[in-house]
Amino acid sequence: MNAVDSPIRQTADTLEALYAAHLAEQQRHTEHALHRGGYDALLIASGVEKFAFLDDRPYVFQPNPHFKLWVPLIRHPDSWLVIRPGHRPRLVYVQPEDYWHVPPEAPSGFWVDHFELIVVRKPEEALPYLQLPGELAIVGEADAALGDIVPNNPPEVLNPLHHARAVKTGYELLRLREASALGAKAHLAAQRAFRDGRSEAAIHAAYLRACGLAERDLPYGNIVALNEHAAVLHYQYQDQRAPAQSLSLLIDAGAHSCGYASDITRTTGNGDTTFQALVDAMEAAQLRLVDRVRAGVDYRDIHLASHREIAGVLRQLGIVRMDEDAMLAQGVTSTFLPHGIGHLLGLQVHDVGGFMAGEDGGTIAKPEGHPYLRLTRVLQPGMVVTIEPGLYFIPMLLDKLRATPAAAQVDWALVKHLGAFGGVRIEDDVACRDAGAPENLTRDAFAALD
Template sequence: MLGDVDGETAAKLGAELNPEALTVALDELRVRKTPYEVACLRKANARAFAGHLAAREAFDAGAAELDIQLAYLAASRQRESAVPYQNIIGVNRHAGVLHYQHYDLHPVQWHYSLLVDAGHRYRGYCADITRTWAGREASELFEQLIEGVTRLQRRLIDSLAPGHSYLALHERMHRELGELLAGHGIVRCSADAAVAQGITRAFCPHGLGHLLGLQVHDVAGRRLADGSSLPAPADHPALRLTRELEAGMVLTIEPGCYVIPMLLAPLRDAEAGRDIVWETVESLAPHGGIRIEDNVVITPDGHDNLTPKS
């Protein structure tokens, strides 16, 4: 079979492995999900969400990160080898590490925050959900920021419909994040100035989300249906989905707000740094960060959120 030979052998035979036209066509078939695929994704979401609720209960009871992870796996009924990606279980400052991959063995003394980014795979289809909760020692400001990011996420979801630009939604996320930062006295400038100076990108360096399906970051998010490239703009290189929304697409919406010292440090000596209230930022640093993520299918007349309500 041709599939069993390597590229060099195929070239000698005058054959082409994985011809581009074929792979583009196959990827494009995966962009829009069938009702069966949506049903599988909905089931994966339900099982993952049960794990999230158990994780929060474990955190509230004082569990260590490893024990929170085990509570998630038990409630979602899956082995660690079966999850679609390694779960992120971040307590306190660890919630500000975007891809935190460790599980502390010992409980923390102070409970500021818990961020859980964890999913489930059902018949091959992946859920990808993130929730952030305030701990009993969390500051009032941090609790308000969780509420603000959650409301921001819900507004973005409410606007989803075929024909809308995902890039425009991503840019809207940054504008509204700027408003959130200004409204809570974290920056002194306007929302537009916070975006223009790169302040919002320092507080949220990742894209708004991505396509979801058989892969957590599913295929064809940054190209047109004909296979031509549709790259992320230079200002937002991490954006994984640049297409217009179409009925049948399943995607994530995951705005965030983090205190990441490595990203904020360059702003201290820059002009933008004068617009940041550093004392407030430092008071938030022990909390790490916030991300709220749901999985949504685009319908012919709008959208359907596959993630259960918290």
């Protein structure tokens, strides 16, 4: 096999082709949005470094998602993109001379040749390259203002861009698969640490080691919940000491690849047969919900189906002795599943545009009685969504259930037993296809490791 035909060369060629097609698609979307809004060019600020109040300590830099849509740069404050119809995109790349911190490396890689690249040393040196004739749509936070270049974030330009961003290009799907691969590898390491009886903090450390990311590089703060902590949906702490007995682990954690996120949740038990029956039932329900990710399906219907699935699990395990219709009519399932079934995924963990009625904006309403759903759109090929049903034993919600007539149909002794485990959530990242079954990025990543 010669060098041209090598797998490495083929992978590089594929990446280059996918990226070129991705940029062409973003150029098309941007020219369309500019034309609709009556603007001549789009300027995108990468963002600026922010500091803690009354302190000189910076927060972790978070780039403008519009910026990293075009370039795989996530640690580059003060830089700018200029997008104009009929022109190659311009990147004003700020590379400061600095001996206090490590400055960004010189631009290099598969993406560089696609840009008119201008390297400057100071943020203010970018200004002459941004001052263009005509009406400018300037996207960024207010603190990104530079001279007379002040972000105006026109909704008539942002709305069509946000609406379009829900459908991923081939390049974006590649990055999302890479992020899933990293996350799956780290999840397995976390499960091993749990079985070794480690603390939440030690499990988190094992996760970081396995995916090779620093904590600042994670797409969101890991949820590492042992035992009853799994009943806190966004549990934000990590105990340094292991509990006397590790009953269960719920870990909701992802990874990044060039700015694209994975978002994966797994729940592991310690061998208790009753809890394992719950995990198994939730696993089967989750896979049935994943299979509903098809083009033309209203995502709200998947969410409503998740409550029927939860009702079935509650009845199957004898937790609630009611039929599914009665549970749904009386809102019993919302005690055990108080959140939405999922959201769009991409450059942001909760990607924008989830409620948009169209490229002019507008809102598609959530189902009545389901205030926490983050996606209400009809699914299209290329959309990537999470499917994350949960069944939890949350004391404050269980107390409310006790005050209803349905309480007489609940096996409270079983609830008490399972409450010590906190709950179960299983989450996969799923891509909608043109036809047939969806692509389960998460399951494929775990299968590759097996």
